[in-house]
Amino acid sequence: MRELLRRYRFFWLAIILLLATVILYSYNLRQKTATTFFERAVLTFAAPFQTSIDGIADNLTDIWGNYLWLVDTRQRNLELEQENRQLHSQLAQVEEASLQNERLRKLLAFVDELDRPALPAQVIGEDASNWARTIVIDKGIQNGLQNGLPVVAAQGVVGRIIKIGPASSRVLLVTDASSAIAALIQRTRTRGVARGRGADLSIDYALRDADVQVGDLLVTSGMGGIFPKGLPLGLIESVEKDQFGLFQQVKASPTIDFSLLEEVMVIVGEDR
Amino acid sequence: MKGLSLFILTGIIFVLLQSSVLPLLFSPNWRPNLILILVLYLGLSEELSRALIVGLLLGAIQDSFCSSSLGLYVSVYTVIVLLTRLLSEQLNIESPPLLLLLIAGGTLVQNLLVGLYLTILADGSPVLFILLPAIPQQLLTNMIFATILLSLFLRIKRLFGYRPGLAGLFYQSKHHGN
Numbered sequence: 356m357r358e359l360l361r362r363y364r365f366f367w368l369a370i371i372l373l374l375a376t377v378i379l380y381s382y383n384l385r386q387k388t389a390t391t392f393f394e395r396a397v398l399t400f401a402a403p404f405q406t407s408i409d410g411i412a413d414n415l416t417d418i419w420g421n422y423l424w425l426v427d428t429r430q431r432n433l434e435l436e437q438e439n440r441q442l443h444s445q446l447a448q449v450e451e452a453s454l455q456n457e458r459l460r461k462l463l464a465f466v467d468e469l470d471r472p473a474l475p476a477q478v479i480g481e482d483a484s485n486w487a488r489t490i491v492i493d494k495g496i497q498n499g500l501q502n503g504l505p506v507v508a509a510q511g512v513v514g515r516i517i518k519i520g521p522a523s524s525r526v527l528l529v530t531d532a533s534s535a536i537a538a539l540i541q542r543t544r545t546r547g548v549a550r551g552r553g554a555d556l557s558i559d560y561a562l563r564d565a566d567v568q569v570g571d572l573l574v575t576s577g578m579g580g581i582f583p584k585g586l587p588l589g590l591i592e593s594v595e596k597d598q599f600g601l602f603q604q605v606k607a608s609p610t611i612d613f614s615l616l617e618e619v620m621v622i623v624g625e626d627r
Numbered sequence: 628m629k630g631l632s633l634f635i636l637t638g639i640i641f642v643l644l645q646s647s648v649l650p651l652l653f654s655p656n657w658r659p660n661l662i663l664i665l666v667l668y669l670g671l672s673e674e675l676s677r678a679l680i681v682g683l684l685l686g687a688i689q690d691s692f693c694s695s696s697l698g699l700y701v702s703v704y705t706v707i708v709l710l711t712r713l714l715s716e717q718l719n720i721e722s723p724p725l726l727l728l729l730i731a732g733g734t735l736v737q738n739l740l741v742g743l744y745l746t747i748l749a750d751g752s753p754v755l756f757i758l759l760p761a762i763p764q765q766l767l768t769n770m771i772f773a774t775i776l777l778s779l780f781l782r783i784k785r786l787f788g789y790r791p792g793l794a795g796l797f798y799q800s801k802h803h804g805n
Contacts, residue, residue, distance in 0.1 A: 485658050486741060533694075
């Protein structure tokens with residue numbers, strides 16, 4: 356027996372080792388999540404080496420990729436720069452379209468409330484003098500417009516058409532010195548005439564005893580037949596009463612910032 | 628004829644700038660009147676009859692780009708051309724500061740005449756509320772832009788081989804003295 360063991364020593368050892376490893380493996384299979392002492396020791400020992408080797412490999416890869424292997428890099432860089440510029444430009448266009456969409460939505464909502472047919476137009480120019488307040492829009496006779504038609508924006512009254520060409524028209528803004536619109540204070544129905552003063556409006560013929568307060572909304576009265584009734588014109592800015600006189604001096608700031616005006620609606624017809 | 632066309636072309640470019648580009652950059656009070664600067668230069672450099680014709684045309688161009696009825700700027704620029712010719716024979720207009728003073732004078736005269744015409748003839752008295760407070764800004768901005776345009780003009784002149792300096796401004800006209 357002893358002779359048999361000695362003769363097949365290697366064979367028995369191999370079987371024992373194989374069985375031991377199978378048992379070990381089988382045992383460990385049951386405890387998958389538990390880390391053995393051996394595994395922990397290997398991990399602890401190997402970690403610093405692995406980190407260092409990984410860092411060195413990364414550095415070498417970086418050096419190779421960034422400084423040595425630069426075939427087509429310049430070309431690629433130019434392409435990416437070009438692509439970047441195009442994407443920036445597209446992004447700007449999308450943002451611009453989105454803003455325009457928002458403005459037009461407000462404008463359409465305003466015109467829907469008005470319940471009159473209206474034609475949208477773009478502002479394409481301003482007055483060439485510093486004292487007159489007019490704008491040029493991109494619609495004219497070809498689009499069915501005519502002199503005197505009222506022009507509005509989402510915030511209120513813009514003005515009326517005073518000169519007309521085949522494909523463009525000049526609009527006299529409510530702030531022009533020659534503009535005068537019949538108006539009334541929305542809260543108290545006090546009547547007056549809103550005259551342009553360049554940057555703001557003066558309300559003429561507002562009776563001295565009439566109740567006008569700072570912050571009141573000034574709207575069109577509908578008298579005169581050009582502007583529909585109730586369109587916002589401005590907000591009362593100041594009210595002054597002299598010791599004598601029939602009327603009070605009232606100033607209003609327009610509801611529209613004309614320097615930012617881009618799209619307008621020309622009201623082309625009567626009530627639906 | 629070539630000179631006249633050049634003035635008209637420059638006038639059209641200026642008026643387009645004034646109505647489309649400058650409004651994006653400046654508020655109305657700070658917007659320069661480039662046509663006025665051109666008219667003043669015209670009065671100094673061209674013979675009277677030519678200056679008057681071009682002045683009338685430039686006035687008509689500006690009128691058609693404004694809300695004013697045709698004739699306001701035609702008349703204003705005619706007066707300015709005449710006054711410029713009258714003054715240019717009395718003053719040493721080769722001096723740059725004096726030239727800038729002339730621009731300032733032209734701005735004042737233009738505002739005065741526009742105000743006068745609109746108040747008396749067009750019943751636009753509220754326009755004075757707009758015109759008068761804007762005069763200081765107008766003076767400043769017109770003088771700054773005149774300086775820029777003048778230096779650009781002199782640079783271009785030098786580029787094409789003309790002698791540098793302002794001396795060429797009045798005497799360069801072939802028709803001077805008529």
